[in-house]
Amino acid sequence: xxxxxxxxxxxxxxxxxxxxxxxxxxxxxxxxxxxxxxxxxxxxxxxxxxxxxxxxxxxxxxxxxxxxxxxxxxxxxxxxxxxxxxxxxxxxxxxxxxxxxxxxxxxxxxxxxxxxxxxxxxxxxxxx
Numbered sequence: 001x002x003x004x005x006x007x008x009x010x011x012x013x014x015x016x017x018x019x020x021x022x023x024x025x026x027x028x029x030x031x032x033x034x035x036x037x038x039x040x041x042x043x044x045x046x047x048x049x050x051x052x053x054x055x056x057x058x059x060x061x062x063x064x065x066x067x068x069x070x071x072x073x074x075x076x077x078x079x080x081x082x083x084x085x086x087x088x089x090x091x092x093x094x095x096x097x098x099x100x101x102x103x104x105x106x107x108x109x110x111x112x113x114x115x116x117x118x119x120x121x122x123x124x125x126x127x128x
Contacts, residue, residue, distance in 0.1 A: 002080075013041040022098065023124065029101065029102050029104065030105060033099075034098075055095070056082050058082075060101050078113075082097075082117075086121075
């Protein structure tokens, strides 16, 4: 199940800010960047949506897998996982999260990827 529009993070300016100034949490197969969001960087149509939830984005480059089917499967896996984990947490409203998978992540069991994602979200203070 995909992330709802109110939880998606989109736009080059948002990604640039996350890469420059977000707090990083490194794992073996991914990097989680998190920061307090800046609504002025969002596109105008997204600024109107209430910031009542955490906004998330997943980056899966072609270095992870050359096959788009594999990358999209991983993206859907993480979208459904993040939706379950972060949708009900109101205390993190306005936070932005960017998850970047490392090149060797496609060879790993999805359960291990989700376990590492949970541990990195916990270290970022976004998951109890």
